[in-house]
Each structure stands twice: as C-alpha cells, then as structure tokens.
Amino acid sequence: MALFTDEEYRARIERTKRSMAEHNMELLVVSDPANMNYLTGYDGWSFYVPQAVVVAADAEQPLWIGRGMDAAGARHTTFLDPENIIGYPDDYVQSPIRHPMNFVADQINQRGWGNASVGVEMDAYYFTARSLNELQKSLAGGNILNADLLVNWLRLVKSQREIGFMKEAGLIAERVMQTALDCLAPGVRECDAVAAVYKAQMSGTETLGGDYPAIVPMMPTGEKTSAPHLTWTDEPYKSGQMVNLELAACRHRYHCPIARTAYLGKTPPDKLDRLASVTVEGLNLTLDAIKPGMRCEDVELVWRNHIAGAGFEKESRIGYAMGLNYPPDWGEHTASLRPGDRTVLEPDMTFHMILGMWMDNYGFECSESFHVTETGCETFADFPRKLFLKP
Amino acid sequence: MALFTDEEYRARIERTKRSMAEHNMELLVVSDPANMNYLTGYDGWSFYVPQAVVVAADAEQPLWIGRGMDAAGARHTTFLDPENIIGYPDDYVQSPIRHPMNFVADQINQRGWGNASVGVEMDAYYFTARSLNELQKSLAGGNILNADLLVNWLRLVKSQREIGFMKEAGLIAERVMQTALDCLAPGVRECDAVAAVYKAQMSGTETLGGDYPAIVPMMPTGEKTSAPHLTWTDEPYKSGQMVNLELAACRHRYHCPIARTAYLGKTPPDKLDRLASVTVEGLNLTLDAIKPGMRCEDVELVWRNHIAGAGFEKESRIGYAMGLNYPPDWGEHTASLRPGDRTVLEPDMTFHMILGMWMDNYGFECSESFHVTETGCETFADFPRKLFLKP
Numbered sequence: 001m002a003l004f005t006d007e008e009y010r011a012r013i014e015r016t017k018r019s020m021a022e023h024n025m026e027l028l029v030v031s032d033p034a035n036m037n038y039l040t041g042y043d044g045w046s047f048y049v050p051q052a053v054v055v056a057a058d059a060e061q062p063l064w065i066g067r068g069m070d071a072a073g074a075r076h077t078t079f080l081d082p083e084n085i086i087g088y089p090d091d092y093v094q095s096p097i098r099h100p101m102n103f104v105a106d107q108i109n110q111r112g113w114g115n116a117s118v119g120v121e122m123d124a125y126y127f128t129a130r131s132l133n134e135l136q137k138s139l140a141g142g143n144i145l146n147a148d149l150l151v152n153w154l155r156l157v158k159s160q161r162e163i164g165f166m167k168e169a170g171l172i173a174e175r176v177m178q179t180a181l182d183c184l185a186p187g188v189r190e191c192d193a194v195a196a197v198y199k200a201q202m203s204g205t206e207t208l209g210g211d212y213p214a215i216v217p218m219m220p221t222g223e224k225t226s227a228p229h230l231t232w233t234d235e236p237y238k239s240g241q242m243v244n245l246e247l248a249a250c251r252h253r254y255h256c257p258i259a260r261t262a263y264l265g266k267t268p269p270d271k272l273d274r275l276a277s278v279t280v281e282g283l284n285l286t287l288d289a290i291k292p293g294m295r296c297e298d299v300e301l302v303w304r305n306h307i308a309g310a311g312f313e314k315e316s317r318i319g320y321a322m323g324l325n326y327p328p329d330w331g332e333h334t335a336s337l338r339p340g341d342r343t344v345l346e347p348d349m350t351f352h353m354i355l356g357m358w359m360d361n362y363g364f365e366c367s368e369s370f371h372v373t374e375t376g377c378e379t380f381a382d383f384p385r386k387l388f389l390k391p
Numbered sequence: 392m393a394l395f396t397d398e399e400y401r402a403r404i405e406r407t408k409r410s411m412a413e414h415n416m417e418l419l420v421v422s423d424p425a426n427m428n429y430l431t432g433y434d435g436w437s438f439y440v441p442q443a444v445v446v447a448a449d450a451e452q453p454l455w456i457g458r459g460m461d462a463a464g465a466r467h468t469t470f471l472d473p474e475n476i477i478g479y480p481d482d483y484v485q486s487p488i489r490h491p492m493n494f495v496a497d498q499i500n501q502r503g504w505g506n507a508s509v510g511v512e513m514d515a516y517y518f519t520a521r522s523l524n525e526l527q528k529s530l531a532g533g534n535i536l537n538a539d540l541l542v543n544w545l546r547l548v549k550s551q552r553e554i555g556f557m558k559e560a561g562l563i564a565e566r567v568m569q570t571a572l573d574c575l576a577p578g579v580r581e582c583d584a585v586a587a588v589y590k591a592q593m594s595g596t597e598t599l600g601g602d603y604p605a606i607v608p609m610m611p612t613g614e615k616t617s618a619p620h621l622t623w624t625d626e627p628y629k630s631g632q633m634v635n636l637e638l639a640a641c642r643h644r645y646h647c648p649i650a651r652t653a654y655l656g657k658t659p660p661d662k663l664d665r666l667a668s669v670t671v672e673g674l675n676l677t678l679d680a681i682k683p684g685m686r687c688e689d690v691e692l693v694w695r696n697h698i699a700g701a702g703f704e705k706e707s708r709i710g711y712a713m714g715l716n717y718p719p720d721w722g723e724h725t726a727s728l729r730p731g732d733r734t735v736l737e738p739d740m741t742f743h744m745i746l747g748m749w750m751d752n753y754g755f756e757c758s759e760s761f762h763v764t765e766t767g768c769e770t771f772a773d774f775p776r777k778l779f780l781k782p
Contacts (some may be wrong), residue, residue, distance in 0.1 A: 023615035044620040045607055047721035048516070069707075073618035090707055093723050099514075099567035122521035123490075125439070126719075130539065132520035148521065189602030195593035203621075209582030209625035216436055216603050227464035229435040232593075234600035316460075316481055327718045328517075329439035335483050 002041030002079040003252055004161055009079045012039055013062065015041050016055055017155050020147075026116035028055040028147055029104065029135065031127035033326040036064070036242045037253060047095055047126050047326060049232050050100035053214045056113055065104050067093060099236040101131045105138030110228040114140025119147025125264040125328065152334050156321055162254060163371055166350060168208050170248035170369065170380030171255035176200045177258050177383055180219065180247060184390045186239040190232040193219055201249055211250040213257075214330040218246035221264075221266035225363055228356075239329060240265050242272065243390075244356075244365055248330065255321055255330040256380040257352045258300040259367035262388040275312075275364045276387035283366050283385060286318075286353065290370075298343035303355070304339075312357060316339075319353035322369070393432030393470040394643055395552055402472045403430055404453065406545050407446055411538075417507035419446040419538055420495065421524065422518035424717040426542035427455070428644060431469040437461040437630035438482055438517050438717060441491035447504055456495050458484060492522045496529030505531025510538025516719065543725050547712055549739045554644060554762055557714065557741060559599050560647035561760065562769030563640035567591045568649050568774055570590040571610065571638060575781045577655050581623040584610055602641040604648075605721040606610055609637035612655075616754055619747075631656050633663065633757055634781075635747075639721065645714055646721040648743045650758035653779040666755045669701040670746050674757050674776060677709075677744065681761075681768040687732035693748070695730075703748065708732075710744035713760070717756040736763045 002009065016039065030053040036042050037282050039053050039062055051066035064074045068087030075085055088103040108114055120135065121127050136144055141380050158166070179200035183193050197217045201354045204210035216231060221243045228244075237243060241264050248257040265270065282303050289302045300318050307313060318340035320331045330352075335343040337353060354367035364387065368379045393400065407430065411419050417638040421444040427433050430444050430453055442457035452475045455465045459478030466476055479494040499505055509530065512518050518581060527535055549557070570591035574584050588608045595601035607622060612634045615621050617633075634654050639648040654663065673694050680693045691709050698704060708729035711722045721743075728744060745758035755778065759770045 025587040042641070043622070044618070045622055045719065046620040048606075070618070070620055073621045076618050076621060094722075094727075120520065122524070123519045125519065126516055128514045128519055129511065129518055129520050129523035130515065130537075132523075146521075166640070189600055191593050191595060195601075198587040198589035198593055202582050202589055204582060204625075208624070209580055209626075210586075212607050212622065215439075218436070224467070227435070227461070227467050229437040229461055230464045230467060231434070231436055231603065232600070234595075234598075328436070331485075336485075389451070 002040065002077060006079045008159060008161065009039065009041065012154065013055060015059055016151060019150055020055065020057060020119060023145065023147065023150065024117055025119035026057045026148060027108065027113050028119040028150065030055065030151060030229050031121050031131065032124040032151070033126065034253070034324050038151060038155055038324060040064055040080055041079045042074050043253060044070055044073040044217050046073065046217055049089065050131055052104050054104065054108065055301070056111070063107065065107055073082065088321050099130060099134040102138040105135050109140045115142050117143040119145045119150060122146045122148045124148065138386040149333060151330050153330055155190070155323060156334055156349050157346055158323060158350055158371065162323065165254035165346060166256055166369070166371065166380050167250045167255055169249045169251040171247070172201065172204045172208060172210050172251060173247070173256040173381040174383050175256045176206065176247050176249050177245065177260055180245050181262060181388050181390065184237060184243055184262055184264065187236045189234055189236050190219060190221070191234055193237070194232045197247060208251060211253060211257060213248040213250040214325045214327045215248065218244065220244055222235060225343050226358065237264055242362060244363070252276055253325065255325060256369045257322065257330060257367065258369065258383060259365050260388060261364045261366065262390050264390050266389060266391045268387060268389065272362050272364060273387065275357055275359070275362070277294035278307060278312065279366055280385045281282055283353070283355050283368065287368060287370065287377055287379070290345065290372060291345050292345050292372055292374065294345050296335050296337050296343045296345070297339050300337045300339060314357060318355055319351045321350065322352045323350050347374050393468060395432065397470050399550060399552065400430065400432065403545065404446060408448055409543060409671065411446065411448060411510060411542055414510065414536065414538065414541065415508055416510035416536055416538060417448045418499065418504050419510040419541065421542060422512050422522065423515040423542070424517065425644070425715050426512070428724065429542060429546055429715060431455055431471055433465050434468045434644060435461055435464040437464065441517065441522055443495050445495065445499065447502070454498065456498055465673050471536060481730050483627050490525040492520060492525035493529040496526050500531045506533050506618060507535055508534040510536045510541060513537045513539045515539065531575050537662065540724060545722050546714060546723055547725055547740050548737055549714060549741050549762065554739060556642045556645035557647055557760070557762065560640045560642040560645055563592065563595045563599060563642065564638070564647040564649045564772040565774050566596065566653055567638050567640050568636065571636050572653060572779050572781065575628060575634055575653055575655065578627050580625055580627050581610060581612070582625055585623045588638060601644060602644060604639040604641040604646060605718045606639065609635065611635055617749065624729055628655055633753060635754070644716065646716060646722060647760045648758060649760065649772050649774060650745055651779060652754050652755045652757065652776070653781050655781050657780060657782045658678070659778060659780065660753065663753050663755060664778065666750070666753070669703065670755050670757055671776045673697040673758065674744070674746050678759060678761065678768060678770070681736065681763065683736050683738050683763055683765065684734050687728050687734045687736070688730050691728045692728060705748060710748055712741065712743045713743045714741050719731045737761050738765050
C-alpha cells in the first residue's frame with residue numbers, strides 16, 4: 001500500500017511532466033531513491049543495485065524498473081499498476097558484460113521512446129558514470145539531457161500529509177535528543193550512547209515507529225568536534241568536554257534532524273556560555289523573522305547581522321531544504337539558507353536550520369527543523385534551546 | 392591514528408600500483424569509500440559529497456582530496472603526510488557551476504599528471520555521471536580508463552589484522568542475533584525488534600564497540616518475506632509467521648553478516664521443518680567441503696548437488712566476497728559463489744554464504760560469514776544453525 005493517495009502521486013507526476021516540458025524532455029529516467037519514492041511510493045533498501053523510475057510525457061503512469069527480486073517490494077509499496085512494474089533478471093547484477101541500464105534502455109526502446117530526448121539525474125548518488133554510458137549505448141537514439149535536481153525542486157513544498165509525517169518525526173526527534181542527553185556522562189562509551197540513540201530512533205513512540213535516518217548519529221567529542229563527519233569510537237566521554245549532538249528522527253522516510261550541544265561538567269567555560277547565548281538568541285530571532293515571501297538569503301542575513309553584532313562570523317550556509325530521503329544524506333540539495341540563494345520562501349517548504357559555531361578549540365551548535373507557514377514558521381520538534389550541562 | 396601500520400598501507404598501495412601498471416594506468420582516481428579507506432585509512436560519513444584518493448604511479452603516497460571541513464577527519468584517520476591531504480572550498484559543494492571533480496582535476500594538472508592515462512571507478516556508487524564529465528572536462532588531457540573494481544579485487548585476500556577485525560565483528564554478530572531472537576514474539580512491533588538489534592550492533596561487547604553496518608537490519612515477516620528489501624513497519628509480529636533475520640555486525644568498517652530464520656509458534660509446518668533441515672545440512676556440508684584451491688563455482692556445486700538430491704533448486708548465487716565497506720552494501724562486488732565464477736579460493740579470502748530458499752508461501756534462510764584457512768574455512772560467528780521457534 002502506497003502511503004499517499006493515487007491523487008497525490010498523480011499530481012506529483014503532472015508537475016514533473018510540466019517541468020520536463022519546460023526543459024524539452026520527453027522522457028525522464030529517475031535514479032535518486034527519494035525521487036523514485038516521491039513519484040511512485042517505492043520504498044526499499046535496494047538502491048545498491050541500479051534501478052529507475054521512467055516518466056514518459058505521453059504515458060499516464062511511470063514505469064518502475066528494478067531487480068527482479070525487488071518487483072514484489074514495488075508491488076507492495078507503489079501505487080503503480082502491476083504492468084508498470086518491471087524486474088530485470090539477476091544476471092544483470094554486478095556483471096562486467098551487462099548492466100541494468102541496458103535493460104532500462106531496452107524497455108524504453110520497446111515502447112517506441114528510444115529516440116526521445118531523455119533527462120537523467122547526472123549527479124544523483126546511485127547514477128554512476130557507467131550507468132550513463134550503458135544507458136546511452138543501448139538507447140535506440142535519443143538525446144541525453146541533464147535533469148539533475150528536477151524532481152528534487154518539486155519536492156521543496158510539502159503536502160499536508162508530508163508535513164504530517166515530518167511532525168511525527170519531530171515527536172520522535174524529541175525523544176531521541178532526550179535519550180542522548182540522558183545517557184551522556186563521563187565514562188560512558190561513545191558507542192553505548194550511540195546505541196541508545198539508535199534504539200530511540202527506531203522505537204519511536206508508543207504509536208509511531210521510527211524509520212532509519214539517512215545519516216548515522218553524530219556525537220563527537222574532544223578533538224573530533226573539529227572533524228564533523230567522524231563517527232563514534234569505543235572511547236568513554238570525558239569530564240570537561242563538549243559533545244555535539246547531530247541527530248535525527250525519521251518517519252516513513254521523512255526526516256526531522258535536530259542538533260544540540262552538551263558540556264560534560266557543572267561549569268562550562270565562560271566563552272562557551274557566551275557563544276551558546278549568542279547562538280541561541282540568533283536561532284530564536286532568525287526563526288521569528290521567517291515569513292513567506294522572504295528570500296533564503298534574507299533569512300541568512302538576519303542571523304549574520306545578529307552575530308556580527310556580537311563579534312562573530314560564520315562562513316558556511318545556515319540551513320538547507322530537507323524532508324524525504326535515503327542514505328547518505330537527508331538534504332534535498334536545492335534551496336540553502338545562504339548568501340546568493342534567492343529562492344522565495346513559500347508555505348510548507350521545509351528546512352533544517354543548523355547554527356554551528358566553531359572556534360579554535362571550542363564550539364556550540366543548535367538546530368531546528370521547520371516548515372514555513374502562512375504567517376511565519378513552525379518547528380517540527382519542541383525541545384529546549386540551550387547548552388546542556390551533564391556533570 | 393590510522394588502524395593499520397604504515398607498512399600495511401604501503402603494501403596495499405604497491406599492489407594497487409602493480410595492478411595499475413598491468414592496466415596501463417599511470418593515475419587512479421578512487422571514489423569508492425571502502426577503497427579510499429583501504430588505501431589510506433580514511434573513515435568518515437562524508438561520502439555524500441564527492442571526494443577521492445588519487446594514486447599516482449610515480450608518487451610514494453596517494454592524495455586524499457575531499458571537502459575542506461573533512462580534511463581534519465582525514466588527518467585524524469589516515470597515515471598520509473599532511474601535505475597529501477587537500478580540502479576543497481565549500482563553494483564546490485552542491486553547486487551547479489563548479490564541482491569537486493574540477494578541483495580534483497586541477498590538483499592532478501598542477502602535479503603534471505594532467506596528460507596521464509587515468510583510471511576511474513566507472514560503477515562506484517558515489518562516482519556519478521557528472522563526476523566523470525567534470526573530471527574529464529577539467530583534466531589537461533589524459534585518457535580515461537575503466538578501473539572499476541580494481542582495488543576491490545585487491546581487497547579479496549585479507550591481512551591478519553583485517554581477519555582480526557572480522558572475528559571481532561563475529562563476536563558482536565552472535566550477540567546481535569541472540570538479541571533479535573530474544574525479543575521476537577507475537578505482539579512485538581517490528582520497529583521495536585529492530586531497535587533492540589540496532590542497540591546490540593552499536594554496544595557490541597564490553598571491550599569491543601560496534602560500528603554501523605552497511606545495510607540496515609532486515610527482519611521481514613508475513614508477505615514481506617517475499618520482498619526481501621522492504622524495511623520494517625510499526626506492525627506487530629504475529630503468531631504462525633516466519634521471520635527472516637538478515638543481520639550483521641561491524642567493527643572498524645569490517646563486517647560479519649549473519650542470517651537465521653525464526654518461526655513464531657510451537658509447531659512449524661512440516662514442510663518448513665523439512666526445508667530447514669535440508670538447508671542447514673547443505674550449509675554444513677558446503678562449509679565442510681571448502682578448501683583453498685577450489686573454485687568459487689565448485690563450492691556452489693556442492694550445495695547444488697545436495698539440494699537437488701532433496702528435490703530443491705536455487706537460482707541465485709549462494710555467497711559473495713565481503714569485508715570492509717560502507718552503505719549501501721557490505722559486498723565487495725568481486726568473487727561470487729555461483730556457476731561460472733572461476734575465482735580460486737585462497738587462505739584469508741572472506742565470504743558471506745547465504746542460503747535463502749524461497750518457496751511460494753514459505754521459506755528458510757541461514758548464513759555464515761567465513762574466511763578460507765590453510766586447510767578449510769572458519770566462520771567468524773559461532774551460532775546455532777537451525778529453525779528457531781519463538782512461541
């Protein structure tokens with residue numbers, strides 16, 4: 001059973017077809033698992049083999065094309081009619097002499113679309129260099145165009161049901177963060193704190209089970225706080241250290257990331273305390289400033305002006321669109337809250353605003369996931385914004 | 392601190408250079424995160440942005456090239472000298488006008504390698520179609536060759552320290568499977584069983600913390616057992632159902648997958664009981680038959696003959712090389728235990744043998760991860776092989 005109504009999928013496909021027409025594409029080969037899910041409902045851990053959703057301007061439904069053994073999963077999770085779910089034989093898997101994209105091209109050719117102008121997602125994680133070569137080689141003719149992020153941009157404004165899932169993820173995210181803070185203490189191994197977080201992510205609440213987030217929990221401490229993407233070790237947390245908590249919850253592939261900072265001790269250094277106050281104040285007033293009609297860069301400017309007043313600056317972007325996704329990233333790779341991004345905020349766009357302030361040997365971060373409303377914005381999780389002390 | 396000695400990394404790089412020479416490559420651009428780790432020690436959840444390890448035939452050490460903020464992580468985890476760790480500026484990230492592979496090419500050009508014959512991993516997950524285009528566009532000249540799986544094949548035979556990590560993963564895997572079986576019961580939500588498994592995966596043992604496996608826990612039940620890559624739901628497990636448990640543990644990115652089957656009830660159907668016996672018997676005798684010098688296809692034949700005698704057949708491969716890896720797959724994409732694979736077994740090759748027997752409305756699976764020894768093979772985990780009953 002697909003999670004959304006047929007009507008919702010059809011509307012998504014209609015918008016996709018309109019965007020295809022604007023880009024002179026008659027056919028679109030979608031490989032990004034989040035985009036495949038968005039257009040059909042397909043949800044499975046099968047993106048380690050090539051697979052695609054093919055949208056044709058002149059066909060009502062897209063085709064799902066994947067590994068034969070995953071066709072049952074497609075029948076289970078998509079709204080598609082069975083004849084639009086096509087499995088390829090297993091000898092296409094990890095073979096030097098044939099490739100699933102040859103099969104995809106054959107299916108396209110058989111339907112008389114082999115000479116169409118075909119959009120492909122040039123920079124999607126699982127659309128490899130070989131995928132493109134094999135597709136091109138096997139297409140009857142056709143003209144390959146870059147459709148990177150075409151569907152991602154359509155995902156920016158969420159439906160009410162999508163917002164609903166993100167609110168549910170927000171409820172789980174509150175528990176996830178509380179669990180992390182509860183179990184953080186000097187002497188606790190990093191792996192055990194992460195274990196507790198994972199458990200909270202999947203158990204969710206009594207009525208809402210959790211799904212796997214697209215990024216693993218990040219809880220670095222000590223010198224690793226300056227290397228943001230190292231994962232955990234067996235080492236115990238130590239007194240007098242900061243811990244960055246970059247966590248998330250996920251519900252039906254919709255995310256609510258949330259970040260906080262803890263200090264393992266009673267008395268944080270004054271400079272950390274001050275940085276925390278400035279950052280939280282900035283987060284509060286930047287969220288307060290958000291209104292539909294503002295540009296992404298204007299949101300960033302509110303924050304930038306605030307911290308400049310306190311004598312700080314921050315180089316990187318302060319947020320990005322996010323929602324439906326699969327590993328390795330929950331970000332949508334479209335709008336960012338940064339200078340130069342002139343995307344105009346609309347109700348039901350969803351972002352993760354993450355304010356990470358890194359000094360030479362200390363730092364503080366705090367984040368919120370939110371949706372733009374008719375009059376402002378609303379966060380998905382409700383969790384105190386402050387420096388947490390864990391003596 | 393890198394996990395292996397400098398000597399071990401140097402030996403890996405020497406073997407890589409020899410393979411490059413055989414394939415007429417002067418330069419190799421490695422994008423597969425497992426291969427990057429293998430050649431340098433680099434370990435971070437940063438593969439959601441393009442990054443590379445560049446091996447030049449005439450340079451002693453490779454270059455690590457990644458996002459600026461991840462250079463600290465590279466300094467922390469690799470054996471490389473600091474001057475061989477190069478971060479690209481953040482405006483290369485998710486930009487339509489510049490791409491990290493332009494930066495990689497610039498670095499190559501600057502070192503006078505721009506006209507070399509360059510191997511790239513054409514089908515590596517995170518080496519996208521655009522990555523290749525941008526690299527090609529920015530290289531001074533040069534001739535692109537396909538180096539797909541070149542390093543993967545070198546990973547097939549493990550060192551003693553690698554085997555050691557896989558044995559540690561085996562110890563954790565036993566606890567993971569026991570945890571899954573302990574908490575499975577009619578009425579338990581799938582998400583809660585998965586939560587317990589995740590906790591066990593990360594907590595590991597008192598002395599060995601766990602790392603995140605490259606694939607999420609799979610514990611399907613009911614009709615979902617025929618759709619092997621669907622993940623969990625909020626639904627409770629039900630009496631009279633089978634549950635497939637496809638789990639794993641990971642230690643320093645080295646895996647030990649393990650699969651078992653449980654039946655939620657006292658009295659499994661006779662046909663399931665019989666299938667379980669035949670499969671377990673087949674697993675036992677196929678493992679017993681393994682010797683260095685055998686070909687992969689010969690291993691499969693032992694199994695095939697056994698089940699044929701019992702009136703069964705199985706179409707897909709029964710195992711594959713595995714070890715060091717990152718999401719979305721722990722398999723190495725090289726040797727498979729299947730007809731036609733003439734890879735000769737050598738001591739310290741490591742495989743996951745997974746016997747999944749799927750009938751129309753029931754099935755049974757059982758697996759072992761093992762390394763080939765001087766005289767036979769040895770499994771990494773020690774866990775009973777049978778159908779588990781959970782009334």
